[in-house]
Amino acid sequence: LKEKELRKVLDSTPSFRSGNKALFRSLDQNGIISYSEYIFLLTLMTKSKSSFKIAFLMFDKDDNERIDRDEFLLKSEEEVKKQDTTLLLHFFGIKGNKKLSFEEFRNFYQNLQEEIMEIEFHEFARGKSTISPMDFARLVLRYTVVHKDDYHKYINRVKERSSPDDMGVSLRQWAGFSLFLNNLEEFSTAVRLYANADMPVSPPEFSRAVQTTIGEPLDPYVVSLIYRIFDANDDQTLSYPEFLAVMNDRLHRGLKGRLDKPWGWGPFKKCVINELSRY
Template identity: 25%
Template sequence: MDSVNGKITKFSVDWLDTKVDQWSQKEKGNLKPTKVDCQTEYHSKKEIEDIEEETGEKPKVKNTFRTRKFIAYEDRIRAYSTPDKIFRYFATLKRVDEDGTSEVFMTPDDFLRAITPGLKQPDGLDLDAFIKFDPKKDQLNLNIPKDSIFYCFGNNALISFTDFVFLLTVISTPQRQFEIAFRMFDINGDGELEASEFDVVRGVILDTTAMGRRHRDHSTTGSTLKSVSQSALHDYFFGSDGKQKLKISKFLEFQSRLQEEITQLEFKRLQQDTRVSACTAERMITPLSTASRFERYAPKEGRITEQAFAKSLLTYAGFSENKRRLMLRRVKKKFPEDDIETSVGITFKEFLDFTCLLRCVSELDTALTFHTLAGAAIDPATFLHVSKVVAHVELTPHLVDVVFTLFDENDDGQLSYKEFVQVMKNRLFRGLDKPMDTGFIRFLNAIVYCVQHEIRRRLD
C-alpha cells in the first residue's frame, strides 16, 4: 500500500508540473513578445528627475495588463512550482567554461525576486533564459558591500542551485529548530559538527520544509542537490582543508547575517520603488573597462514611504485584492506622500528593528494574548512596551502608528492583533512554510488513505 501511495503522489506531482508548463506555454502564446527596450523600465522618482534632466525626455512608467498578467503567473510559479523550476525561472546568469560546460547562477537580487511575490522577472529572462558571462572577462555589478555574506558562496557572490535550496531552508527555519538539530546529531557533545554530520542535519531540516518536500533532482537541467563538501559554503564553514568543525554559534551568526542582508536588499528595492527590466539586467554584466558607467542612483535621504512599508508587510498576507487595497488606502490617507509633516518616512534602522521583532513573533503572540485575557487593550503604548520586553527592540512611535493604521479595521485605536500576528508569521517565513501545491495532491493522498483504511477494515 505504501508503494501505491508513493506512486500516486509522484504521479500527482508530475501531473501538476505538466499542467503548469502547459499553462505557461499557453500564456506566453497569448501574450505578444515585445522588444527588450530600456523604455519599458520602471523608474523611481529620483531616476525620473535625473533622466529628464539629462535627456529632456520623461521615461515610461507602466503597469500594463500584460505586466500584471506576467506577475500573476510568476506568483503562481513561486507558490506551486518545484525548487528546480523556481531556480531556473528567476536565475539570470549562466557561466560558460572553456571546456564547454556551463552552470546557472542567481545573483542576490535574483534570490530576493524569487522569494518576493509581485516582483516581475526581467523581460526576456524567464524560464531557461540566461545572460552568459565569463568570470575572467566580465565584472558583475551586484550592488552589495564587499563584506557581504553572499561572498561566502564564492568570489563572485553567486548562488548555485544547491546554495539556493540551502538558503531557502535557512530563512524558513527558526533558530531554535537548528539548535535542536545540532544537539541531536552532536554525537560527542562538544557542540560542534563535522561536514558529514552537518549534511545529515541539513537533509533532515530540508525534509521538514515545504520547499524540501517538493524537491526532486533533475540531472538534465543540472538542478541536483550536492553535499556540503561540493558547495562553496564548505570553505566558510569547515575551512579549505575541510577539517574544521562547525559550531552552532557560527551557524546562527550566518543565519542572522543572511536575514539582515536580505532585509537590506529589500529596503533598497523599496527605496528605488522600481521594477527591474531587461535593460537593467543587461547592465548587470559589463566589461571591466565600462563597469563604472552603470552605477545605480542612490536613494534619497535613506528612507522609504509609509505606503511602501505597509505594502511590504502585506506582501505574503494572502489577502484579496479588495481587502489589501482598503488597508493600504487607510495608510495613504493618513500619510500622504506630498505632506512632509505627516509623511516623514521609515528609516532602515526602523525597518530592521521591526524585522527583529518578527523573529520573536511567537513570543509576541503569547504576550499580546496575555494582555487580551487580562482585559487590557492593545494600544500603541502597550505594543511598544511588549516589543521592548519580548524582542529587546525600541520601535519608534511613528512606525507603530503606521502599523496600527494598517491593521486597525474599525478605527478605534486598537490593534486587530490576531490578524496582525498571522500576517507577521507569513512575513517572517516569506510564505515558505505553506504547502506548495493547490491541494490536489493532498486530496489524492486522502483518497488513498481512505481506500487503505477501508480495505484493512473489511479484511479484519
C-alpha cells in the first residue's frame, strides 16, 4: 500500500468501545495489523478465562493494571513505534496516549472470541438458524491437519449416522461447543486418567467432565454429534487421545502443525490440493 492509502485505512479505525462485538466485521478488509498482532489475536482466540489473566500480566510491566502503547508493543525500537496499525489505533487512540484497563482488555478478548464464533457459524449456516450435522462436523474439523483419508472417514461416519429429521445445531449450541473448546486444556486435565489409560468414555462421563471444566453442561445433542464423529465402532465410546489430539489441532487452527511443515511452491500446491479434496 502507498502511504496515502495506508493513512486512509488507518483513519477509518473505530474508537475503542467495550461492547463492540463486530469490530472485525465492520472493518472488513479495511484494516492493517502486524504479524505479531496476528499471533496475539490468535492467542486470545484460544485462551480460556482462567488463563487470560496471565496474558494481561505479560503486558502490564509496571503492575498498575493498565496497559499503555509501549507495554503492548513489548519492544522499544523506534522503527517499530513509528508504524501505526489498526489495532494500535483502536486500543490507544490516534495520539497513542490512551490506556487499557484489565476490564477493557477482558471485554475485547470476550468480544473477539464471540465474534469469531459467530462468523464461523454464519458461514456454514448460510442464512439459516442452524447448521446441519455434516456442516457441524466440517466446522469441528476445520483448520485441523488430519490426513484427508481420516477427514473423509469422520465425515462419512456423520453422514451414515444422521437422518433428514436431525434438527441441526443452533448458534447457542455452537457457542457452548466453542466455550468448551477454549477450555480444552482444563478439560484434558480433568480426563487425564482416561487418556493415560486409553480408556473409552461414554457420553454421560464425557458430559460430566465438560461440566466440571466450564461450569455448565454441553448440550446433549452436541455431545451426540461429537460421538458421531469420533466414535469409531458406534458403541457409544470414544478414544480420548485421538479426540484430544484433533480438538487441540482445531483449537489452535492447525498453526502448531503447519509451522513445522516445509515452505515453498511445492508444499503450497500440495496444501491447496489437500484442502480442496475435502469438499
